[in-house]
Amino acid sequence: MSRSQQLYQQACQTIPGGVNSPVRAFNGVGGTPVFIERADGAYLYDVDGNDYVDYVGSWGPMIMGHNHPAIRQAVVDAVQQGLSYGAPTAAEVTMAETIQSIMPAMEKVRMVNSGTEATMSAIRLARGYTGRNKLLKFEGCYHGHSDSLLVKAGSGMLTMGEPTSPGVPADLAKHTVTVSFNNIDEVKAVFAECGEDIAAIIVEPVAGNMNCIPPVDGFLQGLRDICDQFGSVLIFDEVMTGFRVALGGAQALYGVTPDLTTLGKIIGGGMPVGAFGGKAAIMDHIAPTGPVYQAGTLSGNPVAMAAGLATLTLIQPAEIHQTIAEKAEYLMAGFSSAAKEAGISLATVTVGGMFGYFFTEAEQVTSFEQATQCDVERFKKFFHLMLNEGVYLAPSAYEAGFVSYAHSQQDLDKTIAAAAKAFATLAAQ
Ligand code: PMP
Numbered sequence: 470m471s472r473s474q475q476l477y478q479q480a481c482q483t484i485p486g487g488v489n490s491p492v493r494a495f496n497g498v499g500g501t502p503v504f505i506e507r508a509d510g511a512y513l514y515d516v517d518g519n520d521y522v523d524y525v526g527s528w529g530p531m532i533m534g535h536n537h538p539a540i541r542q543a544v545v546d547a548v549q550q551g552l553s554y555g556a557p558t559a560a561e562v563t564m565a566e567t568i569q570s571i572m573p574a575m576e577k578v579r580m581v582n583s584g585t586e587a588t589m590s591a592i593r594l595a596r597g598y599t600g601r602n603k604l605l606k607f608e609g610c611y612h613g614h615s616d617s618l619l620v621k622a623g624s625g626m627l628t629m630g631e632p633t634s635p636g637v638p639a640d641l642a643k644h645t646v647t648v649s650f651n652n653i654d655e656v657k658a659v660f661a662e663c664g665e666d667i668a669a670i671i672v673e674p675v676a677g678n679m680n681c682i683p684p685v686d687g688f689l690q691g692l693r694d695i696c697d698q699f700g701s702v703l704i705f706d707e708v709m710t711g712f713r714v715a716l717g718g719a720q721a722l723y724g725v726t727p728d729l730t731t732l733g734k735i736i737g738g739g740m741p742v743g744a745f746g747g748k749a750a751i752m753d754h755i756a757p758t759g760p761v762y763q764a765g766t767l768s769g770n771p772v773a774m775a776a777g778l779a780t781l782t783l784i785q786p787a788e789i790h791q792t793i794a795e796k797a798e799y800l801m802a803g804f805s806s807a808a809k810e811a812g813i814s815l816a817t818v819t820v821g822g823m824f825g826y827f828f829t830e831a832e833q834v835t836s837f838e839q840a841t842q843c844d845v846e847r848f849k850k851f852f853h854l855m856l857n858e859g860v861y862l863a864p865s866a867y868e869a870g871f872v873s874y875a876h877s878q879q880d881l882d883k884t885i886a887a888a889a890k891a892f893a894t895l896a897a898q
Contacts, residue, residue: 472516473504491625497865498852508535510875513861521861522880524824526871529709529734532793532822533783534875540738540779547775553767560774567781568736568744572717574726578746579755580769584708584733585613587743588671590755590763591729592617594745595669595702597761598754603667605659605701607650609679609837609867612671612706612731620645623678623837623867650676651684651835653691664699669729671704674719677869678709679840681818681825689725696728702751708733708743709869712781714821716790722821738780740773789874793822796881797872800824803885811892813847824870840867850898851891858887 480487488494488502495502504516511534513523526532533540547560565578581587592604592615604617611624619634620642633642646667648655660667670692676682696703705727711718712735720726729747736742746752756762767773784790801817801824808815816827816834827834828844828851848866855862860883863870 474501476504476516477501492863492865492868495864497867498849500853502864503856503861510534510536511873511877511880519859521856521859522876522884523861524870524872524884525861525863525868526873527734527739528868529713529871530737530739530780531875532713532735532871532873533738533780534873537738537780537783537875539783540776543775543779544740544772547772550771552772553770555766558769558771558774560771560778561769564769564774564778564781565746567778568732568746571712571781571785572720572730572746574720574748575730575746576749577752578744579752579763580774581743581745581765582741582767582770582773583613583743584706584731585615585743586765587708587731587733587745588612588618588704588706589615591704591731591745592669592671593763594751594755594761595704595729597759598751599668599700599702601666601668601701602644603646603663604644605646605648605656605667605670607672607676607837608647609650609682609840610671610673610676610706611678612673613708616641617645618671621647623676625865650679650682650837651688653688653695656692656695660695660699660701664695664701667699667701669702669704670696671706673709674705674707674723674725675710675714675820675823676837677823679837679867680827680834680843681820681823681869682834682836682840683818683820684719684723685835689719689723693725693727702729703727704729704731706731710820710823711735712784713793713871714823716784716787719820735780735784736777737773738776740770740776741767742770742773742777784874790821793872793874794819796876797822797824800872800876800881800884801826803881804888807885807889808892810889811896813892813896815892822872824872826870828866847895850895851888854891854894855884855887858890860884860887 609623612618707718711732715722733743797819828847
């Protein structure tokens with residue numbers, strides 16, 4: 470038995486399912502999870518001495534690669550000063566100013582400790598600001614695990630085949646209206662019925678929790694227009710896309726400005742950080758300026774701010790995002806031609822440094838329905854074949870992949886060669 474298998478068995482005795490976040494348990498692909506000892510650059514190293522080219526990147530934060538020396542040093546320097554004060558610091562001001570300079574729509578910003586907290590707080594604010602209860606979200610989009618948002622959610626919820634989590638009161642879930650991603654007509658139909666009651670639309674501007682699905686032309690602008698018409702708040706959940714699909718996120722890439730934005734992952738450089746922000750007129754409704762309560766003992770934590778600021782400094786040169794996008798395109802072009810050669814039907818997509826691949830006959834996947842109709846059994850086999858070749862892909866057919874700046878040409882070529890071998894094996898089965 471491997472050390473990972475031993476640790477997993479041991480973990481299952483004291484940790485539910487052996488993990489602290491469900492998708493890590495490999496329940497989407499079968500088998501037992503790999504336990505990680507350390508990570509560096511584009512690589513993960515497990516407790517059995519295996520190494521893997523990593524395309525999960527801690528589910529997003531590691532855009533510059535693991536254990537980047539400048540980020541590590543910033544954390545070490547911050548730690549020398551103390552770990553947490555529960556009082557304001559200069560680093561928080563710099564962080565808010567830095568976010569605002571990169572995303573001008575974030576006129577005011579509040580730091581929190583996770584993406585879940587960011588979206589939960591943004592929704593409370595939108596409800597408090599508008600005095601309305603209803604929320605419109607999209608099937609297969611995941612916005613963290615707060616009650617209002619665990620209705621027909623993506624990510625681990627999809628992997629487990631649970632549309633809505635037990636424990637979410639029906640009285641609350643009834644305020645969340647769910648429609649199809651990329652279908653503006655459905656959105657219009659819901660607003661025609663109850664638009665005056667809708668506090669907010671929340672959307673992943675590029676869906677990354679049902680694999681990777683970009684918005685179709687006009688979809689995001691359509692949401693903007695309808696929110697303007699009905700006085701609803703448009704929330705872009707850029708926890709995944711922020712600083713990734715472009716430096717300024719999806720709002721810069723697609724030229725559509727939300728009222729509120731939620732951030733996470735990259736903004737913490739690997740530390741537990743999230744943020745929400747947007748129009749000053751809305752943000753000023755948050756306590757202590759306004760009546761909508763929101764707070765956090767560790768929010769704006771100095772060590773987390775140091776890691777986040779170091780990351781945001783590193784990613785600002787234009788070359789960074791261009792290079793990451795090229796790497797992702799190269800990788801997916803390689804997957805695509807290798808699959809074709811083996812006679813395997815595969816659709817691929819990239820948006821900046823985010824990528825997706827679908828085992829499907831379709832040329833493009835634009836909807837939740839299509840994403841869930843892909844060949845999941847084939848995906849599971851592919852995942853394990855790649856893992857055996859030293860490539861760590863997201864262990865679920867419903868997660869986007871991430872390329873970092875640290876992935877070298879050699880790493881990408883190694884990955885494509887492994888994929889070619891895996892496709893040939895799949896074709897022979
Ligand atoms: N929103 C999106 C778009 C996400 O992808 C995630 C996490 N994958 C979240 C919110 C929740 O973030 P966290 O896991 O940090 O709570």
